[in-house]
Amino acid sequence: MVHNTDLVIIGVSVGIAFGVLIASLVFFGVRWYKRRANLQRCANESSLATLPIRANGVGTSFDISASLSNSVVVKGSDYTSKNLQHSWWTHHSKDPFASASGIYSYKDIQRATQNFTTILGQGSFGPVYKAIMPSGDVVAVKVLSSNSKQGEKEFHTEVSLLARLHHRNLVNLIGYCVDKGQRILIYEFMSNGSLANLLYNEDGQALSWEERLQIALDISHGIEYLHDGAVPPVIHRDLKSANILLDHSMRAKVADFGLSKVDVFDGRNSGLKGTYGYIDPVYISTNKFTMKSDIYSFGVILFELITAIHPHQNLMEYVNLAAMSPDGVDEILDEKVIGTCNPDDARSLASIAHKCLHKTPRKRPSIGEVSQAILKIKQRHRTRDDTMSFAGEDFSRVASRIEQQQFELTNIVTTIAEKISC
């Protein structure tokens, strides 16, 4: 016989067991849900968290899991985004932020820019500040404006591209900051500013012809690395004198990857990228951007170096007029280099620039051919300079010998005169 009390005990026990079971299920369910949500969040953030960075400008760069924009990486390359999946995550599975010294907090940047008071300039991406990092390194800090046309995709493109591209003629990305809803890029500081500033700012000292040739060669080497050295190859899409920066020793570097903006070219949002005055007309008509479109933009920059006329000041009209006679370029040569620039050099450089602007893209030279041609002009200039200084040296040696002989002759004459008077 089962007593009533037994029944109560059994009922209570079953109730407790059932309650414990439900509580456990709820507990583990909530835990599982939280973990899942956490993993989801990590997965969403991983494209940024796994972005590679050079540790304070030196050393190793890591692969990435962030997606690269096809707008700058050449399509059809064997090197697909799959190859990029071997991520930083796999190397640093615990705390991706702990060991990467290229990643900074908003507070670090605030302190380094004296609360964002050291403005260098304003681009379409946002303001750029000069900053002194705790290490003492001087850097340039680009803050992505919240109302900027450049969004997250461009930020990813810039960081992921620059982190795997290293060349002395590209502006190095030193780090970045994603904190307090801000996106900030940290670059090596280029103390001589942009080529556009140097060419068009009347206050500064004019660039010499020699410096212009070196700048042309530096830019071509930077592009050569992007087109022929990088895997997969990269098309810049926004080459212009404002995107060429110069360091303390006037060496030029190409800047602004992934930040090329959608230009409102004809009043409609055409989706064309680049800057008016530098855009390849073939790209405008076909909407196809190739390496030869970068070559076109470089041709425009070469003419800027020769003439110091901005593309927005009818540069192409002057260039087309000058092309009508063999020495027409002499007429548009920047007057600040007249006298120091050999006319043959200017004509040769103009001839390269003309080839870059050829209306049929496949007839434009490759960047390797352009580099070779500029190097030849530079070497010729140097040889000419050396010959002149050698001739100068010779002349001064002859002059001092004549002076010496004159002195000796005077001595002889004086001695003879003394002897005669005795």
Ligand SMILES: Nc1ncnc2c1ncn2[C@@H]1O[C@H](COP(=O)(O)OP(=O)(O)OP(=O)(O)O)[C@@H](O)[C@H]1O
């Ligand atoms: N690494 C750097 N070192 C020194 N100055 C810099 C650096 N990067 C940019 N600047 C300066 O900051 C200013 C803005 O540069 P930014 O690259 O944002 O715009 P931009 O190239 O002039 O224009 P856009 O964004 O329309 O292409 C320029 O005057 C440039 O000289």
